[in-house]
Amino acid sequence: MAAGEGALLIVCSGSSGLFNPLLTLAGELKRRGIRDVWFACTDERRADVEGLPGDGELRFLSLGPPRLHVRPEHWDDEAHRRMSTGSRVENFASYVDTSVDYDHLHEQYERCLELVDEVAPTLAVVDSFASFGMDAMTIRDVPFVISVSVPPSNFLQDNLPPTYPTPLSGLPLHMSPSQQAANGRHRDGLLKILMQPDRLARNTAAAERRRDAGIVNDEMLPSRYAEAARALLAYTVFGLEYPFATAPSTLRMVGSMVPGDIVPSPEGADLRRWLDAHESVVYIGFGTIMRPSPAQVAALVEVAARLAPRHHVLWKLPADRQRFLPPAADRPANLRVEAWLPSQVEVLAHPHVRVFFNHAAANALHEAAWFGVPQLVMPFWLDCHDGAVRFVDAGVALAVEYADTPDVEDIVDRLGRLLTEPVFRDRAALWRRRLRQAGGVSTAADVVLRLRDESTAG
Template sequence: MEMSSTKNRLLVVATAGGKPNAEPLLEIAKILNTRGYSIEFATLEGQEKWADKYPFISKVHILGPGVAPAVQRASYARMMDWKAPRLFNDCQPLFDAKMFLESSWPSVYSSLSVLMQDRDARPDFILADYLVDAVIDMHAEYRVPIAMHWPQMPTGMLPASYVPGIPGLQVDVLSSENATLWQRLQNELVKIHILPWVIKYYWWRRKMRARAGVTRSLPSGPKPSHLVLVNTFFAVDTPKDLPSNVAPIGPIMQDEYPHLTEPCLSFIEKHKKIIYVAFGTHILLQDKLFRQIMDGLLVVLQNRVADGVIWSIGGTHRKHLANGCDRNMLFVNFAPQRAVLAHPHTRAFISHAGRASTNEAVFHGVPVVSVAIYFDQLQNAMRLHDAGVGIPLDKHDFNADDLANAVTQVVKDSSGDFRHNCLRLKAIARIASRRKHSGADLIEEVLADHEGRHVDSVCKRPMHLQTADVRMPVWKAKNWDLYAIAIVASGLFALSTRVLVNWFY
C-alpha cells in the first residue's frame, strides 16, 4: 500500500477476556508498526499493563472503569456451572457469562464515540477483540474500517450444511461426517432449546443500548460486513467455505517467549517425563474438580507413567498443597508455558483447552488431556480430539482414574498415533503461524479499499471483500425467483404437453 505523508493511526481495542485476548491483536499491530503505522491501545482501567511488552504503542486510551476483582472472581466462579447447550441442560450460565463480558459496552461505546468525534485523534483503522461490540457501532456510525479478531470461527455465523447446529456451540460433534442421526438431530434441536435464553439476552442487550440512546441493532446475519481475522487454522478447526472477508490467520504466536527459569529449570532437567498442568488465569477450579486432578496425577506418578508434574496454579488452591504433596510435583504461581511445552521432557499437557493453550500445544507438538470449562474450550477440546492429539474429559463426569488413564494413553501411545498426529499438526501450525503477516496485509488492503472508495465522505462502492449476497434480498441471493420461474415453466410445459396429447389422441 502506498503510505500517505502522515502515519496511518491503528487503534487496538481489547476490554474483556484477559490478556490472552489482547496479545494476538498486539502481535498483528507489531507487524504493522514496522510498516510505518502509529499504534494506539484502548482498554479498561487497570488493564493498561497488557501493553507493557509492546513499546511501540504510542498512546493508551482508557475506555471506562475496570471490573472490580471481587466481581470478576464471582462471575468466573459462576461460569464453572457452564454446561454444553444440550437438550434439557440449563443454559443460563452461558448467557450470564456473555452478559458479564458485554456489560462494559456503555462506557466503551461512549469513550470510543468521543474519540471518533475528535478529528485529530480519530483512528484510521480499528483492530478489536470479538467481545467489543462498540467497535462495530463505530464502523456503522463513523464508517471507520475495522477488523474483528476471533479465537475460533465466529459463533453463530458462517453456517454450513455439513456443520450441525449452531456454529461454535456444537454438541459432541464438529461436523456431520461421522455423526449419528441422533447427534445431528440433537444439534439442530438445541437451536429451539436455547431460544428462551436467547430472547432474554437480546432483550437485555436492547435495553442496555437504548439507555445510551442507540436504537440500531447490531448486525446478526450469517456473514460479517467487515474484516474478520480468526486465530485458528484448518488442521484444528473444521474446514469450511468462507467469504472473502473472513481469514484464518492462526496460530498467532509471539516470535520470542520467556525461557525457563528456576525452579522450573532445575525440576524439568531432573525429570525425564513431565506432565504439565495449567488452567489459565481466570478459571477457578472447584475443590472436587481440583482433588480429582490431583489424585489422578498421583496415580500417574505411582504407576511411573511420568516422573514429574509441573502445575502452574494460583493462590486459590494453595490450601490444598500444604501437606501430602508428592516431592515430584512442582507447584508454581507462574510457569513460562511455551518454554515448558517446548522442552523434550514434557510428555503431556493437562489443560482447559483455551485458544492460546490449544495453539501453543499444537505448535510445540504436545498431546493434550483437556478438561474444558466454558466458552470455546468445549469445542477446542473436541477439535484436539478430532485432530488426533487430545483426549477430552467432561468436567462434570470424570474421576481420578479417568484422568490417569487418559494421561497414560497419550504418554505411552502404544499405537504411535498421538506422536504422528502431534508431529503432523506441529509442522502445519509452524507454517500457518506465518499467516499473521497475511492478517496485517489484509488490514492494509481493507484500509486502501476504504480510502479509495470514499470520496468527500461519500461511499462510492461497497467493501471489495464483501460478497454480493450480503447486500441482496434473500430471494435474489438464493435465486428463488429463478426457481419459481423454472417450476412454473415446467408446469406449463407439462400441461401443454398433456393438452396436445389429448388433442391428437
C-alpha cells in the same frame, strides 16, 4: 509520517482470552518498528501494553476501569457452577444473564467514538466480543478488522448451515442420527431460551436504544459485522476448526497467535532449570476462569502420584485454589505447583513438555498445537466443548469428562496413551506444520498492515 502509513487502532474488551491474541499482534507490530499504533482497552491492561518491547510507537488508550461483574475470571464459585454443570443451554443462559451489561456497552461505545475522533485511525482491529468498537467504527466510517479468538463458526453462528454442529453443543462434524437430533434440540433450546419474556424484553429495549443512537446493527448480528469488516482474523486453521460453506471470503485463518520471538524471562530461570532436569513433563493449566474444586485438586494430586517416577508434573494452580492441596511434605515428589508462570508459551516450547492437560479453551489449544504438544482436554463450559471435539477429531488430543470428582483411572490411562503412543505426537507434529504454514502472528500483522496501507491510499 512515511507515505502509505496511517494510524492503527486496536480495540479490546479486556478479558484474557480476547486480550492476549491482540497483545501478541501489538507486540509484533512494535517489534517491526511500526509507528502510530494505539491500543484501547480497560485500565488494568495498561501495564501489559506499555511494557511490550520494540522500536515501534505503541500508545495505550483508556476505555475506563473494568467492570469486574461482567468478567468470568472475577465471578464467584456459585456463578461458575451455574455455567459449567447441567444443561449446556442453561449454562449459556446463565452466562448471558451475568456477562451482558447493555449500559456498560453503550458507555464503551460512546468512549470509542471519542477515541476515534481523537486518533483518526486509518484502520481498526476490534475483538469479536467488542460490539461497541465495531459499532463506533461503522458510525465513523473507519475500516475495521475483526479479531476472532473463538472458533470462527462460534462467532458466525447466525449464518451457519442447519446441519453444522451448533455452537456450544460439543458435537462433531460427522454426526450419527441421534447426534443430529441432539444438534437440533440444542439449536432450538438456545433460540427458546433467548425468547423468554424477560430476556426478550431486555434485548428489545437494548436494540431500540441502539437504533435511537443511529447504530446500524441494532441486534448485534455477527454476520452483519462480518459483512462490514475488511477481514476477519481467526487464530486457527481449517482441520482444527470444522469447515463451513457459509464462511465469508474475508475470513483469514492465520493460525496460533504466539510471539515470534520467545525471549527467556529472568523470572523463569528456576523453572527452566527444573524443566531441563526432567525429561518427561506433563503440564497442567486450566486458564484464568476454571475453578478447580477440592475433589478435583485431590484427584489431580493422585494423578501426579500415579505418573511417578517416570513422569513429572508442572501444575499452574491459582493461589486461592492451593488451599485444597495437601501439605507440601505430603505431595508427590514429582509434582511442582506454581500460582503464576512468567510465560505459558515458554513452558510449551520446552522439549521436555510431552503433554498439556488443559480446559480446551481456544488459546490454550492452539498454543500447544503451535509447538506440537499432544493434549488431554477437560472442557468445562461454553466454547470449550467445541474446541475439545475438534482437537480430538484432529488426532492431537484425548478428552476426559469434567466432573466434580474426576475419574483418576481414566485420566491416568489417557495420559499414558498420549505419552507413549507415537500417533499423537505424529499428529501434533502435522498440525504444528500446518499452523506455522498459516503464519501465525506474522501473517496477522501482514494482513493488518496491508489493509491499513490500502485504506490510506484510499
